[in-house]
Amino acid sequence: MPRYSINEPRFNQTLEELGHLGESPDGMDRVAYSPADIAGREYTVKLMREAGLETRIDTAGNIIGLRAGSDDSLSAIALGSHTDTVPKGGKYDGALGVMAAIEVVRTLQEQGHRTRHPVEVINFTNEEGTRFHRWLVGSRSMAGQLEQEDLDAVDDDGYGLGPCLADIGGNISRIGEAARNPGELAAYFELHIEQGPNLYQSGTPIGVVTGITGRAVFEVEIEGKANHAGTTPMSTRRDALVSASKLVLAIQKMAAEQEICRVSTVGSIKAIPNAVNVIPGNASIGLEFRDTDMEALAAAEQELRRITGQAAVNDGVDIEVNRHRFTSSVPIKPEMQALVAEAAVNCGLAWEPLPSGAGHDAQAVAAIAPVAMLFVPSVAGISHSPEEYSTPEDCANGAQVLLELLLLADDRL
Numbered sequence: 001m002p003r004y005s006i007n008e009p010r011f012n013q014t015l016e017e018l019g020h021l022g023e024s025p026d027g028m029d030r031v032a033y034s035p036a037d038i039a040g041r042e043y044t045v046k047l048m049r050e051a052g053l054e055t056r057i058d059t060a061g062n063i064i065g066l067r068a069g070s071d072d073s074l075s076a077i078a079l080g081s082h083t084d085t086v087p088k089g090g091k092y093d094g095a096l097g098v099m100a101a102i103e104v105v106r107t108l109q110e111q112g113h114r115t116r117h118p119v120e121v122i123n124f125t126n127e128e129g130t131r132f133h134r135w136l137v138g139s140r141s142m143a144g145q146l147e148q149e150d151l152d153a154v155d156d157d158g159y160g161l162g163p164c165l166a167d168i169g170g171n172i173s174r175i176g177e178a179a180r181n182p183g184e185l186a187a188y189f190e191l192h193i194e195q196g197p198n199l200y201q202s203g204t205p206i207g208v209v210t211g212i213t214g215r216a217v218f219e220v221e222i223e224g225k226a227n228h229a230g231t232t233p234m235s236t237r238r239d240a241l242v243s244a245s246k247l248v249l250a251i252q253k254m255a256a257e258q259e260i261c262r263v264s265t266v267g268s269i270k271a272i273p274n275a276v277n278v279i280p281g282n283a284s285i286g287l288e289f290r291d292t293d294m295e296a297l298a299a300a301e302q303e304l305r306r307i308t309g310q311a312a313v314n315d316g317v318d319i320e321v322n323r324h325r326f327t328s329s330v331p332i333k334p335e336m337q338a339l340v341a342e343a344a345v346n347c348g349l350a351w352e353p354l355p356s357g358a359g360h361d362a363q364a365v366a367a368i369a370p371v372a373m374l375f376v377p378s379v380a381g382i383s384h385s386p387e388e389y390s391t392p393e394d395c396a397n398g399a400q401v402l403l404e405l406l407l408l409a410d411d412r413l
């Protein structure tokens, strides 16, 4: 039995209310720094204050609510996620973790339970990275992992980050002050929707996250020869788009058949000049590999370089492979996974271990604190879509386990 029960109707109502901010027939639109995002942040602060949290906004724009513990010598245990969304997104991605964290503190407050550790609820800013194409901006600021590119980034209209940060109470010239030292947080726990089909398909209410996936992103440029589509014989063509198409299929097979890595995706393709009567002289594809095992990502890159080398020889084209980004996977410590599993069992809920195929704030925070993540089912595995849905019961289960997890960690850490 869990020690205390969260207030399920109240909790689901907060999710509903937050879900009305930025809602449209096309889905949720609380892109970071937009008026709807700011409304969502104000709603979060209001709820935090009602839950007795002392709130502040750090220079990166993260909202931090603090509840004092009984032992001043202990570091805080933090619970959190994000309330920004992608355009045309859903009501649960990120929102669930923040609303659940607040409900957990509200429950403790009502029960008069003072934890030994201070408790922080954190609403990280700009997790999704939509506007400036730089993601996990709040959590990476806190982890001291911000790069110059993050500060220099401009949006599609050429506007910079500084004024946006000022709008939400941050300060770009002092953003370094948002960084915290290892040890300042005793642990960080994040509840999130799975954003994949595993729990929904197996009917398991709780997922214990084993690690957050690593990701390698590449751009492959193919140079052939543009020529007349009517007069150039088939045998003498150097068609860059044909070579690109063969690569698309080969890259799909790398995960689907060869199982070199967990998933492989070609998500973008360009043909130049992209005219129906011209043999494409140039083509490029954008692709990514994901796996929690970094060796698998290295093997995928090796295979990519092998097949592109071969395609260049076979098709008489020039191919250049550019590695754009390489995000390391973040394993979650076995003892932290065990704590989540124990919390689920205490709540009478079945659980299963699974990796996270998406990125989360927890992966940045892992640089400065032990982290754990738990998932609840996404109906049909859909997310980043207006159809994103998790049942009120599943959401409440997640919040309940988060509360029990906090209490277990407060005893043990």
Ligand SMILES: [Zn+2]
Pocket (backbone or CB within 6 Å): 082, 093, 094, 127, 192, 360
């Ligand atoms: Zn999220």
